[in-house]
Every structure is written in C-alpha cells, then in structure tokens.
Amino acid sequence: VNDLGFLRDVRFETPRSLDALWLLPLLVVLYLLRRRASRVDVPFLPFWERVLASRRRKPSFARAVLSVLLQAAVFAAAVLALAGPYVETPAAAAARTTFVVADRTAAAAPFAAEVAARTAAAAALAAESGPVALVAWTAGGVRSVRAADEPRPLDEAVRLLPPPRGGRDPEVLARALAALDPAARVVVVTPFTVPVGGPLARAGVVAAGAADGYRNGGIRGATRDGDALLVRVDGAEGRGVVATAPAFGRVVVPADKGGVVHVPLAADFSGRVALELDPVDPWPEDDAAAFDVAPGRRIAVAVVSAGETPALDAALRASGLVDARRSGRVEPARWREAAAGFDVVVLVGRDEESPLPAGRYLLVDAAAPGLPLARVEGPAKARATRRAGEARWLATLDPEEWEIRKASVFAATAGADVLVEGDRGPLFVRLRRGDVDAFALTVPPTEAASTLPLLPAFPLMIRGLLEELAPAAVSPTVVAVDPAGLRPPFSEAPEPAEAREAAAGPPGAAGAADPLVAARRPLRRAARPPRRRVVALPPRRDGLGRQDAAAPSRPARLRRGSSA
Amino acid sequence: VTAAAASGADAARELLEPAFVARLERLELNVRRLLGGERRGDVPMNRRGPGVLFRGHRRYVAGDDPRFIDWNAYLRLGELVLKEFDAEESARLTLFLDASASMTAGGGAKFGQALRLAAALGFVALARHVPVRFVPLPGPGGEATFDGKGRVGALLAALAATKPGAKTGFLRAFQAAAPAGRVPGVALVVSDFYDVDEYAAGIKFLRRRGFHVEALHLFTPDELRAEALGPVLLRDLESGRTLRATLRPDLVEAYRETVERHFAEVAGQCRATGAGYHRLDAREPLEALVLATLRARNVVR
Numbered sequence: 001v002n003d004l005g006f007l008r009d010v011r012f013e014t015p016r017s018l019d020a021l022w023l024l025p026l027l028v029v030l031y032l033l034r035r036r037a038s039r040v041d042v043p044f045l046p047f048w049e050r051v052l053a054s055r056r057r058k059p060s061f062a063r064a065v066l067s068v069l070l071q072a073a074v075f076a077a078a079v080l081a082l083a084g085p086y087v088e089t090p091a092a093a094a095a096r097t098t099f100v101v102a103d104r105t106a107a108a109a110p111f112a113a114e115v116a117a118r119t120a121a122a123a124a125l126a127a128e129s130g131p132v133a134l135v136a137w138t139a140g141g142v143r144s145v146r147a148a149d150e151p152r153p154l155d156e157a158v159r160l161l162p163p164p165r166g167g168r169d170p171e172v173l174a175r176a177l178a179a180l181d182p183a184a185r186v187v188v189v190t191p192f193t194v195p196v197g198g199p200l201a202r203a204g205v206v207a208a209g210a211a212d213g214y215r216n217g218g219i220r221g222a223t224r225d226g227d228a229l230l231v232r233v234d235g236a237e238g239r240g241v242v243a244t245a246p247a248f249g250r251v252v253v254p255a256d257k258g259g260v261v262h263v264p265l266a267a268d269f270s271g272r273v274a275l276e277l278d279p280v281d282p283w284p285e286d287d288a289a290a291f292d293v294a295p296g297r298r299i300a301v302a303v304v305s306a307g308e309t310p311a312l313d314a315a316l317r318a319s320g321l322v323d324a325r326r327s328g329r330v331e332p333a334r335w336r337e338a339a340a341g342f343d344v345v346v347l348v349g350r351d352e353e354s355p356l357p358a359g360r361y362l363l364v365d366a367a368a369p370g371l372p373l374a375r376v377e378g379p380a381k382a383r384a385t386r387r388a389g390e391a392r393w394l395a396t397l398d399p400e401e402w403e404i405r406k407a408s409v410f411a412a413t414a415g416a417d418v419l420v421e422g423d424r425g426p427l428f429v430r431l432r433r434g435d436v437d438a439f440a441l442t443v444p445p446t447e448a449a450s451t452l453p454l455l456p457a458f459p460l461m462i463r464g465l466l467e468e469l470a471p472a473a474v475s476p477t478v479v480a481v482d483p484a485g486l487r488p489p490f491s492e493a494p495e496p497a498e499a500r501e502a503a504a505g506p507p508g509a510a511g512a513a514d515p516l517v518a519a520r521r522p523l524r525r526a527a528r529p530p531r532r533r534v535v536a537l538p539p540r541r542d543g544l545g546r547q548d549a550a551a552p553s554r555p556a557r558l559r560r561g562s563s564a
Numbered sequence: 565v566t567a568a569a570a571s572g573a574d575a576a577r578e579l580l581e582p583a584f585v586a587r588l589e590r591l592e593l594n595v596r597r598l599l600g601g602e603r604r605g606d607v608p609m610n611r612r613g614p615g616v617l618f619r620g621h622r623r624y625v626a627g628d629d630p631r632f633i634d635w636n637a638y639l640r641l642g643e644l645v646l647k648e649f650d651a652e653e654s655a656r657l658t659l660f661l662d663a664s665a666s667m668t669a670g671g672g673a674k675f676g677q678a679l680r681l682a683a684a685l686g687f688v689a690l691a692r693h694v695p696v697r698f699v700p701l702p703g704p705g706g707e708a709t710f711d712g713k714g715r716v717g718a719l720l721a722a723l724a725a726t727k728p729g730a731k732t733g734f735l736r737a738f739q740a741a742a743p744a745g746r747v748p749g750v751a752l753v754v755s756d757f758y759d760v761d762e763y764a765a766g767i768k769f770l771r772r773r774g775f776h777v778e779a780l781h782l783f784t785p786d787e788l789r790a791e792a793l794g795p796v797l798l799r800d801l802e803s804g805r806t807l808r809a810t811l812r813p814d815l816v817e818a819y820r821e822t823v824e825r826h827f828a829e830v831a832g833q834c835r836a837t838g839a840g841y842h843r844l845d846a847r848e849p850l851e852a853l854v855l856a857t858l859r860a861r862n863v864v865r
Contacts, residue, residue, distance in 0.1 A: 036795070037794075037795035037796050037797045037808060038792055038794075038795075038796055038797070039796070039797045039799055040790065040792055040796045040797065040798050040799070041669060041799050041801050042669065042798050042799065042800060042801065043666035043667075043669035043756060043758050043787060043800075043801055043802075044666060044758040044760070044800065044802075045798060045799075045800035045803065045805055045807060046760070047819060047822045047823055047826065048798050048807060048809065048819060049807060050822060051815055051818045051819045051822055052807070052809050052815065055814070055815060055818065
C-alpha cells in the first residue's frame with residue numbers, strides 16, 4: 001500500500017477529460033442489450049457437434065463478463081492517459097509554473113482581440129494547476145507582463161498586454177523558451193501556423209492548427225536565363241523581391257503576379273545575389289535567400305548558307321545556348337571578315353577554297369582544305385550504320401532511323417574522329433586541326449536530303465556540339481541556399497543525404513524543390529531542446545481568414561515532454 | 565365412402581395438379597428385373613421374356629424354341645426369324661416415405677416435396693395396375709396397400725394424412741414392412757437420409773430381401789449453409805437437443821463440407837449395395853423432378 005502512496009499525488013493536466021469516464025456504464029448497458037443468440041433448427045445436430053468439437057470456443061457467462069470488464073479497463077486506461085497524469089512532487093509543484101506567451105507582434109495585429117481572449121482563457125485554465133506567468137512576445141523580444149496564481153489578477157493582466165507591434169523573430173522566442181526551466185509548461189497563443197524546421201519548432205513547437213487558410217510565402221528557387229535571374233516565389237503577391245549584389249547594388253522587382261520574378265542581371269554577371277521578399281511575412285525564415293550565380297553567357301553563332309536552313313535554325317534556337325541578338329546569317333562572300341565576331345560559324349553547303357581561319361565551326365554538307373575530311377562523290381543514297389561516338393548527347397541518335405536520300409559522299413582521313421558512320425562514308429565527324437575546332441555533318445540539313453531534321457536526336461546533337469565547341473556557354477548554374485535555413489556561411493559543401501532532405505522544402509512551401517538547383521546547403525539543425533510540453537492555442541478563423549471571436553477555444557497539444 | 569372419396573379428391577388436388585396427372589398417366593416405372601424369383605404378371609419389364617407385348621425379331625439360332633418362329637416372315641424372306649416379347653411380371657411398389665422431423669427443416673419444403681413425389685410415383689404405379697404399399701417411416705404403423713387405379717384417391721389421402729415429427733429408424737421399419745416370405749418388388753425410399761446409423765443397414769436389408777431399391781435423397785440448399793452468423797442456439801429437430809455456438813464463416817463452411825461428405829457417403833453406400841441413388845433438390849418443381857430428372861435417370865420411363 002505504501003508503494004501506491006504516490007497515487008495521492010497524481011494530478012491530471014486536463015482533468016476535464018476524466019468526465020469521459022462517465023461513459024463506462026454505457027459499456028455495461030451495451031453488454032446487457034447485446035444481441036441474444038437466435039434459435040436455429042437443424043436437421044441433424046451431430047454434424048454441428050462434429051464441426052464445433054475441433055474449432056469451438058465455448059461461450060460462457062464468465063468469459064462475457066471478463067470481456068466487458070476488459071473493455072471497461074482499456075477504455076478507462078485510455079481516458080486516464082489522455083488526461084495527462086503526472087505525479088506532483090512538492091518540488092515539481094513549486095517549479096511547475098505555466099508561461100502563457102501571447103503573440104503581440106505586428107503580424108498578429110489583426111487578431112489582437114482574439115489572441116487576448118484566448119490568452120485569458122489559457123491563463124485561467126493554467127491557474128487551476130499552479131502559478132502562471134503572462135508573457136508578451138512583441139517587438140524586441142519577450143516581455144514579462146505579470147505572474148499570479150489566481151485567475152482574477154491574470155484576467156486583469158491580459159488588459160496590460162502591450163499593443164501589437166514590431167517584427168516577429170522566432171529565434172528570440174525560441175531562445176527564451178530554451179532558457180526556461182524544463183519542468184515549466186509553456187502555452188503559446190499565436191494566430192499563425194508554426195512551420196516545421198523553424199526556430200519555434202526546434203524549441204519544441206512542432207505543429208499547430210492555427211490560421212486556417214494562412215499561406216506562408218517565400219523564395220523557393222532561382223535559375224539564370226541569360227540576362228535575368230528567374231526567382232521562383234510563392235505566396236508573394238503584393239510584395240517585392242529585393243535583389244542585392246555588390247556588382248549592381250540593390251534592385252527591387254515587384255512580385256505582384258507571384259510565380260517567377262525576373263531580376264535583371266548583366267550578361268556577364270557572376271557572383272552572389274542576395275534576395276529578400278519585402279515586406280517579410282509572419283514567418284520570415286524563407287523570405288530571404290542567397291544564390292551563387294555562376295559565370296556564363298550565350299554564344300554568337302553565324303550561319304553561312306546560300307539558301308534557307310529552317311531545320312538548322314530551329315535546332316540552334318532550341319539549344320538555348322545561342323544569343324539571338326548577336327547571332328544571325330552572314331553573307332557567304334564576306335563571312336571570313338565577320339567570323340571574328342562570332343563564337344561559332346556554321347558553314348552550310350559550301351566547299352571552301354582556302355583553309356578555314358582559326359575558330360570553331362560546324363560544317364554542314366561543307367568541306368574545306370586542310371581538314372581531314374573531303375568530298376569525294378556527288379549526291380547519292382546512303383544509310384547510317386554505326387554510332388561510334390560515346391558522347392551522352394549523341395546517345396539518342398538511332399542510326400537505323402537516319403535514312404539518307406541524297407547526300408554527297410565524304411571521306412575522312414587520319415585526324416578525323418568519326419562519330420557516326422554510314423555505308424558510303426562518315427556522316428558526323430569531329431575535326432581538330434591546329435586552331436580550327438569543328439564538327440562536320442556531311443548531310444544537308446533538309447528533310448529532302450535525310451530524315452535527320454525529323455529525328456528528336458537532331459536538336460540534341462546541335463546543342464551537344466555547341467556545348468563542346470563553346471564550353472563557356474553551358475547553362476548557367478545557380479547554387480541556392482535552402483530557404484528553411486537561410487543563414488551564412490554559404491560556402492558549406494552540401495552532403496548528399498542532407499541536401500536531399502533539405503530539397504523537400506519547408507512546410508507550407510507550395511513550390512517543389514527546384515530541379516535546376518545544383519546543390520543546397522544542408523539544413524542547419526539546432527541541438528535538441530530540452531523536452532517540454534508546449535501548447536499553442538490558436539484562434540479559429542472562418543473561411544475568409546477573419547477571426548471568429550465566438551468560436552470556443554480548443555487547445556491543441558503539440559508535444560508532450562517529461563516533467564522534471 | 566363418399567367422405568373418403570371427397571377427402572381423396574381434396575388430397576389429390578393438394579398433392580397433384582390435374583394437368584400434371586395427365587402427364588403422369590403416360591409414364592410407367594422402369595423396372596428391369598425383380599429379384600427373388602419371377603412371377604408372371606402384367607407389368608412389362610424392360611427386357612426380353614415371355615409376354616404378349618411384341619418387342620422385335622431376331623435371327624433364329626439352333627436351340628431356339630420353334631414355337632416362336634415367324635412363319636409368315638419365313639415365307640416372305642426365306643429366312644428363319646424369331647419373334648420376341650417383353651417380359652411381363654407381377655410387380656409391387658413399396659413407397660417408404662421418411663416422415664421424421666428432420667424432413668421439416670428449411671420450413672417444411674422438403675417434406676411437402678417428398679409427399680408430392682411419393683404421390684406422383686404412387687400414381688404412376690397404380691395407373692399401371694401395380695399395387696402400391698405405402699410405408700411411412702419411422703413406422704411401424706400407418707402402412708396401407710393400394711391396388712388399382714381407383715385407389716389413387718385413397719393413396720393420396722393416406723399421404724396427406726401423414727404428419728412428420730418422429731425420429732427416423734430405417735432398419736426397424738424396413739424389417740417390419742418386408743418380412744421374410746413377402747413378395748419383393750420395387751422399393752422407393754424418399755428420405756433425407758439423416759438417419760446416419762441405420763440407413764445403410766436398411767438399404768442393405770431391402771436388397772437382401774430382393775427389392776429393387778431406388779433411394780430418392782431429398783435436400784434443400786438451406787441445409788448446407790447457415791444464414792445466421794454470430795451467437796446461435798442450434799436445436800436438433802428430431803431429438804430436441806440444443807447446442808450454443810457462435811457461428812463464423814469458417815464454421816459454416818466446415819459444416820457444409822461435413823454435410824456434403826455425408827451425402828457422398830449415402831450415394832456410395834447405395835451404389836455399393838446395388839440400389840439406385842438420386843439426389844434431388846426439394847426446391848425444384850415437381851414436374852421437373854419427375855418428368856426430367858427421374859426420367860433421365862431411368863426411374864420412370
């Protein structure tokens with residue numbers, strides 16, 4: 001009996017839950033009203049006896065009573081567990097102060113009255129089981145308002161809460177919670193959802209049902225498109241994206257439409273761009289981001305051709321590597337004079353009489369002296385037989401699909417790297433001779449000449465060879481920092497597993513992980529906070545986001561921790 | 565006599581519909597050979613033998629009785645042919661009707677169909693001048709013999725007066741109904757064969773006495789499954805014994821398998837003793853049972 005003496009000190013965190021024990025007699029009533037056995041006439045009972053002999057579980061009164069007792073015990077245990085029992089030792093009782101934190105930041109201003117009402121209710125409830133300290137979370141941090149152990153002074157103290165003002169800094173509140181005695185209970189009254197991964201969550205607040213319909217906005221990712229940084233934002237309507245970089249200072253771009261915001265960049269820009277949504281929302285962790293933009297630019301391509309080359313032009317445009325403003329057609333007679341202004345020159349249907357000047361070339365049905373490739377016969381039928389190149393961008397080309405109806409026969413000599421062979425000669429060749437770096441496609445880029453322009457591999461071939469000819473034109477890479485943990489330094493190398501986890505994004509982030517982002521900084525993890533019970537009492541809101549003052553308060557348990 | 569006739573007419577209407585009776589008049593029992601010695605009579609057997617019903621011709625072979633040579637055919641064909649006739653013997657039908665309480669399982673449909681089936685087959689026999697001996701099981705008692713078509717009403721009245729309710733006892737009833745020395749005949753046993761202790765011995769006894777036995781095993785699909793699941797009080801219709809149980813689908817399935825096994829045992833026992841076995845669904849219409857099922861199985865023709 002002495003061992004069970006502690007039962008006298010058992011208290012319950014939510015004693016009202018024990019009212020559910022009044023439902024126990026209902027179990028007995030249900031047992032009494034249970035379905036009685038119905039009589040079934042059978043022609044030959046021994047058959048049933050034979051069947052039941054091996055499988056029967058004989059129903060008995062004792063078993064039925066035991067069953068109902070067990071059900072009652074399970075039900076009672078569940079109710080007691082839900083009521084949150086704990087043993088109130090004198091020391092713990094003295095230390096078990098409940099801190100009721102009211103959100104009085106500016107973001108919570110529209111809900112100030114509701115927060116005050118819920119704070120009063122929470123304080124009154126907490127006062128039943130011990131002393132209560134009323135705390136305001138407001139500009140500059142956390143401010144104590146009043147401490148008492150009776151409902152009446154607490155009710156008056158709620159009126160002393162400061163008016164909502166200032167920004168929300170969850171870190172400050174988290175630090176304050178971490179500094180409390182682990183045995184203390186904390187009730188946070190806030191109108192907003194507590195995002196997982198944020199400081200409050202790390203302090204023990206892991207979920208809340210508050211602020212139905214509230215959408216946490218933020219920066220979700222970015223990629224570079226030539227002279228613009230395409231910033232993906234979510235829930236940023238009515239706000240602006242502030243981009244800051246040493247190279248161009250501070251640029252503000254409105255994000256009225258949400259989605260993708262174009263931040264202008266110089267064509268040769270490289271370096272770090274800091275982005276921030278202005279104004280920040282109640283949960284500002286994902287409203288700021290920084291991106292390392294790699295150097296890169298698009299290339300200028302000159303097409304030298306006596307006729308139209310629509311298929312080739314389309315493939316060049318589709319590559320995404322060609323700077324349309326600086327690229328174009330050059331008059332065949334004067335292309336050598338203009339070649340210096342282009343990164344790559346495409347010669348179509350030409351047999352040059354003199355060697356090519358230094359540069360990068362794509363020869364399409366073209367030849368030039370000095371190169372290990374020469375035209376040897378006139379147009380004839382042919383077919384592709386083998387793909388020799390190992391380049392990834394060439395892998396999609398199926399030689400059997402490439403039917404050549406009319407193309408000159410070329411012969412390759414030593415120094416030519418044949419990537420695709422045909423039955424009458426090389427079809428696609430890599431050529432390097434001195435300062436000349438070139439690819440040669442021996443088939444005219446028309447549908448009349450071959451099926452190549454119709455193949456999906458064609459634009460990939462064009463993009464691939466341009467990337468090889470002008471490596472600087474590779475697609476610009478933007479290294480982003482995960483919005484959920486946006487704190488310097490940015491130089492930390494991401495670990496794959498953590499990067500994957502971070503790529504899942506924060507809760508409430510409507511945007512998925514950005515597939516173009518090459519790497520993410522690992523999510524920073526705070527040391528596990530002391531386990532404590534933290535409760536948020538969210539005000540209820542109607543479907544339009546307005547607060548519903550008449551709605552009853554329903555505490556939402558977030559995490560139960562061990563008491564001291 | 566008038567009252568008896570009236571009750572017979574009522575019973576006839578109750579058990580057999582007039583249109584069906586007209587179809588039954590064209591049927592006869594399909595009896596091939598009666599054991600226990602041949603007695604000449606007027607019931608055609610389904611085999612060659614002495615009689616007056618012409619069956620066909622066949623070539624004469626040495627040893628044949630020259631009295632049956634068809635001389636007219638010889639004059640026309642120049643070949644000796646023999647005339648053959650259907651055997652005609654004196655037959656007797658014994659109708660054993662199971663009137664035990666188990667026959668009322670499933671709302672009495674089984675017993676009602678057993679009565680109608682016995683009435684139809686009894687009518688077929690009486691219409692062909694085959695005497696009918698009606699023996700309700702478990703007996704003894706309630707037996708009656710009917711001879712001649714004019715006794716159909718009395719047979720039907722006797723059937724209609726039969727009430728189910730006792731416990732089956734095949735062997736004792738068979739022994740009482742077929743004592744040694746009595747002329748055997750055709751024995752139709754209409755039962756659900758839940759007398760698991762005695763049915764096999766009873767059938768064997770009848771066969772030893774020389775009866776041509778046809779076992780008509782009536783059942784209803786309800787017997788094979790239990791509609792109720794959960795706690796039930798099972799009550800034996802014959803003994804009145806009860807058993808509490810909680811029925812689960814696996815138990816019901818096991819019961820069905822047990823009953824199916826018993827049915828198969830009954831069929832095997834009958835065939836082993838040379839008796840005909842016919843499992844009949846009592847829910848099927850009587851016309852279908854007699855005119856289709858039993859005719860297809862050569863019980864009637």
